[in-house]
Amino acid sequence: MTCKMPIIITGGAQRLGLACAKKLRAEGHDVVVTYRHTKASIEVLEGLGVSCVRADFSSQQGVDLFIAQIKQDYSGLRGIIHNASEWEAEADCPKASQLMEKMWQVHVFAPYRMNIAFEALLYAGFECLGKADIIHMTDYSAEKGSDKHIAYASSKAGLANLTYSFAKRFAPKVNVNSIAPSLLMFRPEDDADYREKALNKSLLHQEPGEQEGVLAVQYALTNRYMTGRTLSLDGGRHLV
Ligand SMILES: NC(=O)C1=CN([C@@H]2O[C@H](COP(=O)(O)OP(=O)(O)OC[C@H]3O[C@@H](n4cnc5c(N)ncnc54)[C@H](OP(=O)(O)O)[C@@H]3O)[C@@H](O)[C@H]2O)C=CC1
Numbered sequence: 001m002t003c004k005m006p007i008i009i010t011g012g013a014q015r016l017g018l019a020c021a022k023k024l025r026a027e028g029h030d031v032v033v034t035y036r037h038t039k040a041s042i043e044v045l046e047g048l049g050v051s052c053v054r055a056d057f058s059s060q061q062g063v064d065l066f067i068a069q070i071k072q073d074y075s076g077l078r079g080i081i082h083n084a085s086e087w088e089a090e091a092d093c094p095k096a097s098q099l100m101e102k103m104w105q106v107h108v109f110a111p112y113r114m115n116i117a118f119e120a121l122l123y124a125g126f127e128c129l130g131k132a133d134i135i136h137m138t139d140y141s142a143e144k145g146s147d148k149h150i151a152y153a154s155s156k157a158g159l160a161n162l163t164y165s166f167a168k169r170f171a172p173k174v175n176v177n178s179i180a181p182s183l184l185m186f187r188p189e190d191d192a193d194y195r196e197k198a199l200n201k202s203l204l205h206q207e208p209g210e211q212e213g214v215l216a217v218q219y220a221l222t223n224r225y226m227t228g229r230t231l232s233l234d235g236g237r238h239l240v
């Protein structure tokens with residue numbers, strides 16, 4: 001039986017999500033990406049045979065609409081990579097209470113709702129393809145906190161905790177792991193001073209780029225004896 005059971009990548013229209021979508025498609029996986037804003041990368045992905053679904057997880061309704069569409073379109077899932085994320089500092093959001101809600105909505109509520117809603121599809125993926133994975137893109141700051149991104153870091157800690165719970169709930173059919181980068185790629189607006197300071201926070205002093213994140217995703221998708229664990233991509237920052 002041919003199984004069209006995709007890997008979902010949330011927030012797959014740019015940066016790490018886009019790099020993952022291209023690599024996994026090139027490996028022959030069926031891939032679904034979510035995006036909010038139309039951009040040139042969406043046309044590129046569609047040209048590669050990637051299914052691009054507009055979805056905004058900032059509301060419960062947005063999450064539920066996406067869940068309904070996936071359930072309508074697919075009989076199983078090879079996996080889901082919870083990559084969608086907003087990195088917002090308290091200084092950029094006047095109402096801290098709103099920021100905390102916003103961060104937990106996209107980083108915890110949305111992955112939680114999707115994981116529960118997609119349980120049967122993930123099991124079908126395991127039965128048909130022999131493996132099924134959930135990957136939570138967390139952050140080094142989930143362990144250490146952040147004085148400038150307090151709500152963000154706390155929500156990533158919440159996401160990291162979902163890894164433990166869903167690893168227990170979905171074993172042995174679905175492996176559930178976290179990938180926790182400290183720095184993968186800067187943003188265009190990051191100035192030289194910020195970049196220098198960020199690079200000096202790790203032992204390896206480098207901006208690794210999204211391909212290091214892609215390698216970690218590939219490892220988590222292929223390893224058969226890892227669940228409930230975190231792949232830390234932090235250049236030795238924990239030893240500085
Ligand atoms: N970049 C880095 O150095 C680091 C990254 N990480 C984590 O790795 C992952 C990838 O990072 P990066 O590629 O920089 O991520 P981005 O900041 O580029 O965001 C990824 C995507 O998330 C989507 N998104 C944001 N909010 C929502 C929402 N409410 N609903 C639906 N989609 C949403 C955006 O989609 P759209 O553009 O369509 O709006 C965006 O394309 C993230 O989870 C991030 O927290 C962790 C540590 C370091």
Ligand SMILES: Nc1nc2c(c(=O)[nH]1)N=C([C@H](O)[C@@H](O)CO)CN2
Nearest residue numbers: 085086087139182183184185187198
């Ligand atoms: N959703 C995002 N999360 C994070 C980003 C980002 O660009 N988008 N960037 C970082 C930084 O790399 C930080 O770790 C060091 O500058 C963290 N999270």
